[in-house]
Amino acid sequence: MTTPAANPAATSAGSTAPATSAASAASPDVTSSELLSAVAARELAGRRTVFAGIGLPTLAASLAHLTVAPGLEVVYESGVCGAHPSHLPETIADAVLITDAEAVIPMPTLFGSVLQGGHIDVGFLGAAQIDKWGNLNSSVIGDWHRPRARLPGSGGANEVMANAAEVFVVMRRHDPRSFTEKLDFCTSPGPDRALADGIRPLGAGVTRVITELGILAREGVGEELRLAALHPGVTAEDVRAATGWDLQVAGDLSVIEPPTESELALLREDVDPERVYLR
Amino acid sequence: MAVESAVTNGPADRTDRTDGTDGTRRGDSPADKTVTMREAVAAYVHDGDTVSLEGFTHLIPTAAGHEIIRQGRRDLTVVRMTADIVVDQMLAAGCVSRLVSSFVGNSSAGSLGELRRRVEHADPEPLAFEEYSHYGMICRYIAGAQRLPFYPLRSYGGSDLPGVNPALRKVTSPYPGPDGESEEIYVVPPVNPDVTFVHAQRADRSGNTQVWGLTGVQAEAVYAARKAVVVVEEVVEDEVVRSDPNRTLIPAHAVDAVVVCPRGAHPSFAQGYYDRDNAFYRSWSAISKDKERLTAWLAEWVHGTADHAEYVAKLGEEFWEGLAVGEAMSRPVNYGRRL
Numbered sequence: 001m002t003t004p005a006a007n008p009a010a011t012s013a014g015s016t017a018p019a020t021s022a023a024s025a026a027s028p029d030v031t032s033s034e035l036l037s038a039v040a041a042r043e044l045a046g047r048r049t050v051f052a053g054i055g056l057p058t059l060a061a062s063l064a065h066l067t068v069a070p071g072l073e074v075v076y077e078s079g080v081c082g083a084h085p086s087h088l089p090e091t092i093a094d095a096v097l098i099t100d101a102e103a104v105i106p107m108p109t110l111f112g113s114v115l116q117g118g119h120i121d122v123g124f125l126g127a128a129q130i131d132k133w134g135n136l137n138s139s140v141i142g143d144w145h146r147p148r149a150r151l152p153g154s155g156g157a158n159e160v161m162a163n164a165a166e167v168f169v170v171m172r173r174h175d176p177r178s179f180t181e182k183l184d185f186c187t188s189p190g191p192d193r194a195l196a197d198g199i200r201p202l203g204a205g206v207t208r209v210i211t212e213l214g215i216l217a218r219e220g221v222g223e224e225l226r227l228a229a230l231h232p233g234v235t236a237e238d239v240r241a242a243t244g245w246d247l248q249v250a251g252d253l254s255v256i257e258p259p260t261e262s263e264l265a266l267l268r269e270d271v272d273p274e275r276v277y278l279r
Numbered sequence: 280m281a282v283e284s285a286v287t288n289g290p291a292d293r294t295d296r297t298d299g300t301d302g303t304r305r306g307d308s309p310a311d312k313t314v315t316m317r318e319a320v321a322a323y324v325h326d327g328d329t330v331s332l333e334g335f336t337h338l339i340p341t342a343a344g345h346e347i348i349r350q351g352r353r354d355l356t357v358v359r360m361t362a363d364i365v366v367d368q369m370l371a372a373g374c375v376s377r378l379v380s381s382f383v384g385n386s387s388a389g390s391l392g393e394l395r396r397r398v399e400h401a402d403p404e405p406l407a408f409e410e411y412s413h414y415g416m417i418c419r420y421i422a423g424a425q426r427l428p429f430y431p432l433r434s435y436g437g438s439d440l441p442g443v444n445p446a447l448r449k450v451t452s453p454y455p456g457p458d459g460e461s462e463e464i465y466v467v468p469p470v471n472p473d474v475t476f477v478h479a480q481r482a483d484r485s486g487n488t489q490v491w492g493l494t495g496v497q498a499e500a501v502y503a504a505r506k507a508v509v510v511v512e513e514v515v516e517d518e519v520v521r522s523d524p525n526r527t528l529i530p531a532h533a534v535d536a537v538v539v540c541p542r543g544a545h546p547s548f549a550q551g552y553y554d555r556d557n558a559f560y561r562s563w564s565a566i567s568k569d570k571e572r573l574t575a576w577l578a579e580w581v582h583g584t585a586d587h588a589e590y591v592a593k594l595g596e597e598f599w600e601g602l603a604v605g606e607a608m609s610r611p612v613n614y615g616r617r618l
Binding site: 053054055077078079080090091092093094095098099100104106107108111112115116135139144145146147148149150151152153154155156157158159162163185186187188189190192193194195196197198199200201202 | 335336337361380381382383384386387394395398399401410411412413414415417421432433434435436437438439440443449456462463464465492493494495496498499548550554555557604607
């Protein structure tokens with residue numbers, strides 16, 4: 001539930017953002033989910049605890065566990081820690097996450113002591129809109145009082161942003177309506193907005209945004225998201241055209257290695273053999 | 280949306296819990312608080328009340344929501360962290376004028392058609408929506424349960440939520456921060472529902488309620504309320520509860536009524552009893568998107584059934600076999616006894 005459904009108002013984004021369709025980066029036999037989860041998994045190297053919803057974040061965390069972060073613990077918003085599911089969970093509260101788990105904790109403990117207590121290294125969030133400071137909107141498209149589209153809202157996203165040491169955002173859609181100069185509503189503010197409101201944030205806010213075009217990154221307070229890496233075949237201009245603000249490009253822009261045979265095999269055979277999320 | 284209305288429920292008076300005159304006691308001590316769902320809703324839910332239904336994806340008190348619909352309650356304020364299918368159904372049935380929530384979606388399976396019609400188009404009428412984040416809701420229950428005037432949390436700094444919800448306010452900590460400077464922090468007001476419904480695996484007749492798996496915020500929601508109803512898969516003998524007292528999430532003193540209602544959490548699940556009906560979750564977007572189809576669904580499955588037992592029977596044994604779960608028993612612990 002920290003990964004609200006994509007913006008239902010923006011269903012024709014492909015037609016307004018040619019870069020999106022032009023730049024399906026991976027080779028045709030690698031799906032979007034495989035690409036995004038493989039790249040997100042690599043970014044988890046060295047992290048110990050991740051707060052994740054179901055879907056791409058779970059795939060990424062599971063793959064990281066098998067590759068770059070063997071000690072990684074996934075904490076679910078439902079209160080499950082150290083899950084050992086017999087089947088791929090369909091929701092953050094799937095019964096298979098509870099059976100055989102290392103711990104199941106009440107919500108006041110999870111949100112109060114674990115998350116606000118500073119025990120989460122990386123929180124995964126989704127959003128309908130993101131701006132250059134990594135502020136997120138998962139509440140409404142249009143005016144809050146009479147929205148064009150009512151989205152699920154914060155759930156725990158506001159708390160994940162405020163308290164996780166850093167936040168990774170995986171966006172399936174990279175177009176100017178989702179990557180916007182001005183959010184319709186700020187559900188989950190990064191540290192710069194919090195500071196402007198007189199609140200001292202615990203974490204760095206969004207540090208990675210992973211899309212089919214590349215990776216945007218920022219390190220913390222006072223920094224904008226910059227284009228840090230590109231998928232093969234994508235140009236910086238493609239990404240700038242698909243981004244609704246004047247996107248800065250890192251001097252040391254790198255090219256992302258496509259998902260390896262080994263990563264794909266693990267995703268397809270071990271992590272999600274029934275292809276529940278690997279669409 | 281005014282904060283006054285967010286805190287209209289003042290400190291709840293719990294002294295009426297133990298006087299034994301509320302009609303729920305039927306036997307000798309310890310009290311037998313078992314009643315039917317029909318009796319519980321008739322006794323504890325009135326037009327205009329603030330009603331909390333809690334259960335975070337697990338153990339959602341759907342059957343309680345359905346009985347509230349059957350009895351035609353109106354003008355309710357519903358308090359629920361994850362306003363999902365049961366809330367959409369109560370909205371469609373015309374029971375709810377105000378919603379207090381931190382997530383308004385059909386899990387990860389899609390949209391709530393009626394909620395979106397109410398919020399986006401005021402169709403058929405506007406819905407007052409008091410919006411929080413999950414931890415904001417949790418802190419409101421904690422403050423309510425502990426009869427505190429407010430509860431602080433490190434959320435909301437820089438968010439647009441306080442701009443649309445004036446109950447989210449900032450205070451200056453009376454203590455210096457770690458750097459010696461003064462510190463500001465957001466607070467939420469308590470919530471004290473007139474009644475809280477929770478679903479659980481089992482309880483004894485006096486209401487000692489045992490829950491395993493995801494326990495969510497149920498205990499706080501019960502203690503925050505003036506009256507509390509626990510709906511259970513089964514009532515067990517006192518000895519069963521007392522063989523494992525740490526499993527008791529909600530002690531009997533906090534419970535006014537116990538309703539036995541097997542499979543009452545469908546389409547959510549009850550750990551160890553039945554699995555989640557994921558197909559129904561996926562179907563809800565299409566059902567609720569079409570107002571006529573939604574009305575027909577309510578007519579058939581809620582108004583068209585006398586009670587939850589009929590709803591369960593109507594789904595059929597074959598259906599329930601599809602949600603059956605196998606055994607994964609915990610190992611008993613030794614509580615010890617004095618030799």
